[in-house]
Amino acid sequence: MAAPALRAGHRWLFGLRAASPRLQAPGGRRQSHDQRPRAPAKGLLAAQLERGLFQEIFPPQAAEEQLPGLLEAGRLPVTAYCGFDPTADSLHVGHLLAVQGLLHFKRAGHNVVALVGGATARLGDPSGRAEEREVLPEERAQENAASLRRGLQRLFDNHRELFWSGEGTRLGRAAVLDNASWLERESVVGFLCAVGGHLRMGTLLSRQSCKARLSSPGGMGLAEFLYPALQAYDFLHLHRHHGCRIQLGGADQMGNIMSGHDLVSKVTGEDVFGITVPLITSTTGDKLGKSAGNAVWLNRNRTSPFELYQYFVRQPDSAVKRYLKLFTFLPLPEIQHIMEMHAKEPEKWGPQKRLAAEVTKLVHGKAGLESAKRCTRALYYSDIAALETMSDQELQELFREAPYVELMLEPGTTVLDLCRKANAIVDGPRGYRDIRSGGVSINHIKVTDPDAVLVLGQHILNNGLSLLRIGKRNYYVVKWLQLSHEEQKC
Numbered sequence: 001m002a003a004p005a006l007r008a009g010h011r012w013l014f015g016l017r018a019a020s021p022r023l024q025a026p027g028g029r030r031q032s033h034d035q036r037p038r039a040p041a042k043g044l045l046a047a048q049l050e051r052g053l054f055q056e057i058f059p060p061q062a063a064e065e066q067l068p069g070l071l072e073a074g075r076l077p078v079t080a081y082c083g084f085d086p087t088a089d090s091l092h093v094g095h096l097l098a099v100q101g102l103l104h105f106k107r108a109g110h111n112v113v114a115l116v117g118g119a120t121a122r123l124g125d126p127s128g129r130a131e132e133r134e135v136l137p138e139e140r141a142q143e144n145a146a147s148l149r150r151g152l153q154r155l156f157d158n159h160r161e162l163f164w165s166g167e168g169t170r171l172g173r174a175a176v177l178d179n180a181s182w183l184e185r186e187s188v189v190g191f192l193c194a195v196g197g198h199l200r201m202g203t204l205l206s207r208q209s210c211k212a213r214l215s216s217p218g219g220m221g222l223a224e225f226l227y228p229a230l231q232a233y234d235f236l237h238l239h240r241h242h243g244c245r246i247q248l249g250g251a252d253q254m255g256n257i258m259s260g261h262d263l264v265s266k267v268t269g270e271d272v273f274g275i276t277v278p279l280i281t282s283t284t285g286d287k288l289g290k291s292a293g294n295a296v297w298l299n300r301n302r303t304s305p306f307e308l309y310q311y312f313v314r315q316p317d318s319a320v321k322r323y324l325k326l327f328t329f330l331p332l333p334e335i336q337h338i339m340e341m342h343a344k345e346p347e348k349w350g351p352q353k354r355l356a357a358e359v360t361k362l363v364h365g366k367a368g369l370e371s372a373k374r375c376t377r378a379l380y381y382s383d384i385a386a387l388e389t390m391s392d393q394e395l396q397e398l399f400r401e402a403p404y405v406e407l408m409l410e411p412g413t414t415v416l417d418l419c420r421k422a423n424a425i426v427d428g429p430r431g432y433r434d435i436r437s438g439g440v441s442i443n444h445i446k447v448t449d450p451d452a453v454l455v456l457g458q459h460i461l462n463n464g465l466s467l468l469r470i471g472k473r474n475y476y477v478v479k480w481l482q483l484s485h486e487e488q489k490c
């Protein structure tokens with residue numbers, strides 16, 4: 001019955017606060033291992049509870065009773081799923097944690113489904129929302145869904161190629177599905193008959209996300225209200241057609257996961273489970289994601305490999321150990337060792353760099369990681385060799401805000417000509433003076449003679465580019481056109 005299940009949920013949440021390694025004792029002190037209840041399970045479950053990746057289990061008693069056995073190494077594979085609504089055309093770092101959860105299932109030999117919510121995205125999940133979402137047009141939902149499917153597949157492929165060595169276990173299978181392929185085919189009457197009697201109004205109304213939306217100034221629309229029922233129906237569909245027994249999601253998904261659990265167990269009489277991963281937040285405590293407008297994206301056209309790498313390199317010491325456990329597959333003793341080295345040589349930023357490298361490799365592959373490192377050397381270490389080997393795409397990504405100018409190279413072009421043609425200095429004597437006074441550099445080297453003729457290999461790199469900087473941080477990327485062999489010889 002719904003109400004006792006919810007109470008049990010609360011009891012578990014309460015118990016888990018003590019169990020979660022992430023949570024701190026009053027006064028900000030971390031609880032010692034001894035104060036925590038013993039890890040209630042073996043295998044995958046215990047390992048991920050210890051890493052802090054699995055936060056809550058539903059129903060709570062399953063953490064000690066059914067799940068440890070079900071997920072133990074060497075047992076028959078189970079199938080777990082997690083859904084991602086394509087309300088944007090890219091996944092982001094918050095989603096990566098849920099994907100990481102799926103990948104750990106695969107590594108333990110279980111099968112996973114990454115579900116793109118092509119249908120649910122059009123309704124909009126009310127969980128954690130202060131306002132109703134804008135209706136997503138069907139065409140946009142389809143385009144975004146295709147992009148998310150590619151993003152998820154890329155993560156599974158990169159993981160298999162770069163992070164899986166066999167390790168004596170079979171790597172579980174992964175499928176990427178879209179709920180539009182069944183929800184859009186289901187009739188309204190069919191849906192209500194399948195779901196209507198099993199999901200109770202009292203329970204749905206008592207969910208935190210529903211209460212919050214109902215008491216908001218704009219109230220709650222029917223589509224939002226029915227959202228959890230559609231997500232529950234997905235769980236039922238995946239249970240019937242793919243044998244799915246576990247739904248994974250961020251902590252804000254617990255209400256929807258409980259509805260799915262209700263529906264599947266009532267309709268089929270079988271035990272199914274929910275697992276949540278912690279929410280990744282910004283330094284101000286907001287959930288990292290689209291709604292808060294602070295997403296760090298996984299698609300290169302939104303956040304470059306360099307920017308993703310830098311996001312992780314910038315993590316403070318207070319977060320980096322936890323992130324190494326959550327976002328990488330490094331064994332815990334290795335993480336411990338990395339942290340011990342860091343205590344001896346903090347100036348090397350060892351854990352941050354390792355974290356950044358592991359995540360960038362998973363998201364963008366080896367080439368993406370190399371690109372991130374090349375851009376880092378070019379920008380922060382003024383490394384001309386790195387600058388010279390950068391592609392046009394990398395340069396544009398690196399200086400996203402910088403104007404990108406294409407210019408024809410004419411014989412005798414001077415430093416002043418370059419600055420003027422790029423609109424980087426003001427016309428007249430003031431621009432001339434600005435160069436003289438040392439405010440301009442080309443390819444990281446200061447130029448003070450406005451009349452100096454540009455030299456290939458120095459002012460113009462072998463890849464046909466010049467990086468012009470005015471003052472401290474105004475960059476201009478210049479691409480020289482028609483650099484023929486003849487000109488290069490001049």
Ligand SMILES: Nc1ncnc2c1ncn2[C@@H]1O[C@H](COP(=O)(O)OP(=O)(O)OP(=O)(O)O)[C@@H](O)[C@H]1O
Nearest residue numbers: 084085094095249250278279280287288289290291
């Ligand atoms: N910052 C985050 N930390 C952990 N999990 C997250 C985070 N953001 C999203 N998720 C999880 O990823 C899954 C897909 O989320 P969803 O498609 O709603 O994206 P979203 O970024 O949460 O959307 P929005 O920001 O628009 O609410 C859910 O299980 C969600 O809880």
Ligand SMILES: N[C@@H](Cc1ccc(O)cc1)C(=O)O
Nearest residue numbers: 083084085117120125231234
């Ligand atoms: N409701 C989830 C996405 C989702 C969609 C369909 C599902 O079956 C599961 C999850 C979210 O917004 O975060």
